Amino acid sequence: xxxxxxxxxxxxxxxxxxxxxxAASGFTHSGGCMAWFRQAPGQERExxxxxxxxxxTTYYAGSVRGRFTISQDNAKNTVYLxxxxxxxxxxxxxxxxxxxxSSITWHVPSVYAYWGQGTQVTVSS
Numbered sequence: 001x002x003x004x005x006x007x008x009x010x011x012x013x014x015x016x017x018x019x020x021x022x023a024a025s026g027f028t029h030s031g032g033c034m035a036w037f038r039q040a041p042g043q044e045r046e047x048x049x050x051x052x053x054x055x056x057t058t059y060y061a062g063s064v065r066g067r068f069t070i071s072q073d074n075a076k077n078t079v080y081l082x083x084x085x086x087x088x089x090x091x092x093x094x095x096x097x098x099x100x101x102s103s104i105t106w107h108v109p110s111v112y113a114y115w116g117q118g119t120q121v122t123v124s125s
Contacts (some may be wrong), residue, residue: 019085035051049068068083094120
């Protein structure tokens with residue numbers, strides 16, 4: 001059974017940093033995708049970043065490119081999202097997702113079979 005557990009959310013001021021972690025159990029890190037999504041109240045779930053676990057290729061949403069970095073530690077079965085220069089508009093519930101995706105579909109929530117419970121990120125101005 002695949003289980004994803006996020007941690008690292010919290011409240012920060014604009015310009016600050018946070019690092020989210022997603023511990024994955026029961027998920028083989030060969031050839032799959034692990035992604036971070038976020039969802040603000042009243043908005044659709046948005047793909048933030050993805051990492052292809054075999055090639056370590058990454059993609060980012062335009063709104064976070066240059067500020068966020070996704071990475072993985074295969075020994076710990078953990079994916080990270082380093083978030084720098086945070087803005088109030090980054091405020092959302094952040095979710096970790098795992099599955100199989102393509103470079104075209106990585107940002108589509110329905111592509112992912114497994115989801116974590118989410119961790120809240122709040123950025124104040």
